[in-house]
Amino acid sequence: MDEIIKREDALFEHISKLIDEAHKHVKTTVNTAMVYTYYGVGKYIVEDEQTNKERAAYGKGVLKQLAVKLCNKYGDGWTVDTLKRCRYFYKVYSSSVIGATPLPQSEEVPQFTLSWSHYLVLMRIENADERKFYEIESRQQNWSVRQLQRQYASSLYERLALSRNKDEVMRLANEGQTVDKPSDIIKNPITLEFLGLKPDTVYTESKLEDAIISKMQQFLLELGKGFLFESRQKRFTFEEQLFFVDLVFYNRLLQCYVLIDLKIDKLTHQDLGQMQMYVNYYDRYVKQDFEKPTIGILLCKEKNDALVELTLPKDANIYASAYQLYLPDKALLQAKVKEWIEEFEENEELKKLLR
Template structure:
């Protein structure tokens, strides 16, 4: 073995075991949440004092347990998870039995032991819906994290949910990418396609698989392990800018309405200095270029001046005789706020509002997208 081979072996070992560790944590997290849902539903149906708590059960549970990771929101998702995926019962029974074998469990009083024995019996007899029309429970548990399941549970149509389960397993979707596929109506577009197999292949080729880093940025992952998210895991400004531009490009293209993507970080020469425009589109209906600038910082009037210099450059150097003047969109975001401003190269405001603005995303649409991206 030479030095390069040593380095390769160590790297491969690290990556494989890191992935295995993350996968193991995700599986335990999913099992825990299914069992929590099972316990809650069992109490709601058969609990001795269930009438005392009624609709306040989950809130009272949160206050009584008093652990950050065990909240009303988690209890609500766990209950829904159990009800939507009862076929996990036999798979999870093994984990339940392991809990019963722990030293601390063996010390509990006889009355509580009887409760566990009753739960174990009921767990065994839950109606199993794992048929040929469903993805096997083992495959779901080994391939999909609980954060993925949350997005899947938001889908009421079981066939549609099955499609996104399959897409997640086949392509290794990150949670963010799964949300994007759902928002982009991937399922509906497949159904409308004349060649469904080709359409699915095209969608799969555009998907970037989830990485270990994607997984460990998950809030549920850290709360389950009782580890605070470290500052090193927060997005750097350059990463946030890249993420915003990715989302904006996809968002604008999926709006349709004539948008054609031309360039990202478009280099232009003004005087003897090069500048880079974050994103350039051409709108075939408006017959005008759309220049988009993103600033991860507090608003500064210099941002507007810079955008106007780009618009004037396009108007003088790029615009064809039958083109309309270019339009600029300035997006400024700082922490939890966002500002969206349109800019025109000397165009009459009334003409812009009546003719152009109808074809463009609204300021509120863009602002909502920015804030959604920041908070993910």
Template sequence: MKNSLQLPSGYHELLQELKTRIRGAQVRAAFAVTRELVLLYWSIGREISQRFDREDWGGKIVDRLSKDLQAEFPGVEGFSPRSLRYMRTFAEAWPDEPILQQLAAKLPWGHHMVLLDRVKEGETREWYLRAALENGWSRNVLVHMISGQLREREGKALTNFQRELPPRESDLAEQILKDPYNFDFLTVTTAAKEREIENGLLSHLRDLLLELGRGFSFVGSQVPLTVDDRTFYIDLLFYHVRLHRYFVFELKVGDFEPEYAGKLSFYLAAVNRTLRTPVEGPSIGVLLCESRSGPMVEFALENINQPIGVSTYRVTRELPAPIQDELPTVEDLQEVVNKLRTEIETLRREPSNGE
């Protein structure tokens, strides 16, 4: 039975125009080139958006349009009512065609669906779009970065970079650091020591490098530095391929203490003397603490002439073993639930006193 929906003026012309446009895109790109597909979806979304604004189309028109396009292009995915609504939202999210051509068209459609679903503010959406392109994030990584609020954390470390690094390098170095670092992939006890957390990070090195960001290359852990016949050990040593310099990470459990900055400054001087080559820039230090006070960090870094940043980190904490032993297991809870269900069913079957 034919749909009795009253079609508005201009609908059939639009349908024919879209059919022609879709066929053209199929010929040019066989629907395989990301850019052509995204540009096609944007153009469809813009047409739908403009018709809705100009001619006051109802929502059921999208359902009818979807049905007609699917009939014309059987087996071709992407023309469901939900997809067409995404296209409309996509076109409205990127009304500036130069930005569409230069940026948005380079990102796969699945990424755009994530951005539309999870990021509502335009400036923030563009930030994640640029970051995804620059870092080559997969769709799952993009979801992870948005969920972890990367934009809110990036560039928030307390540093002395403005004083100790050239302007361009200090800006880039500050953007590289985050606060807090999200190590939620790591589960440790509440009484975890620094080596336990460090070993956990190494066992999740891929996740650690993803959290640190593009450009970091792992050099080693507990890297020995011998000075005046004494050997000291760096917790984590990385090399940044864009800044061409070493990054020395020191991991501390608990609050920031002023003496941590002095010791890290010593490590940086030793790395510059023993590992750095003439073509590399001065090494950068990063103190990772569970918490820190802004004024205390500021005072601690005031007279240090090595570039140092101080950030916090978060991990997933387990309850101590004695408390865990006192808590019911999943099996215990399930047994209680089953018992309650049995009692409820029994009460339901029993006749009431009034019967």
């Protein structure tokens, strides 16, 4: 009994010292400091648990007593549930080090740059590659917790993966979403659940456009990196005829205009021809010499890649992208991505054997 009390006291002292060190940080770094603290707390708990021969009673005994002592000294925040989250946080991130930053105890840990609220979302993502992708994007795009939750719920990782060549899928986990060429901004499907339009109701292209304009901030987030909104129903005249482009954007990363036409009916070759004319007009009369060729996107209920390939020349900078008014089936998309990755890895093994 005395040995158990000594062990509990030692564990309390270790964690107490760690929390005291965290409190010394200036206010601007409190959030990050606490993330490292939670990681360290989890480390101490896991290490102590691994040396405890009576694991079955661990959660009910040691954690409960530890929580009582910590709450008495630091307030009500150090509950058993908090300690369990710390333990899980450590288990997840100690096995997937992205960077390395030493703790005072010279232990190397991942480089944490987000808030604890972000990590509460991230650490529940089982797939390590997917988790790394969302962590990179949260940091680079300065996502709020709500934006991170929405992007995860909308299966951004899977949709980007399935919109790319298999050789590029592995880059997502290591670099996040890279935007080097026009196809990098395409995702299938584009998810517009935030518009509030019900899939089973009748609506016009004008109503769809109005809904997008009213939720432009969310729409820009869904489009992805580098997008700036320029105008709606952009009018231009050619040979005394008026033409209107539904939505005009500019992508600062690709340095080009991006034209979007909305289609609620079946995609036709006339739609593609019209977009080709819009793109040609912008390339010849609007874009400046330093800018890249204009991109055209037909946002439609059902895309038809075969029709696009048959109608347009191979070097056309025009894409059809499907949209949906509800969140996608994450399990289905995850299964598809898994198949792609397995095929990628099999091809890599085959290449090694043929060398």
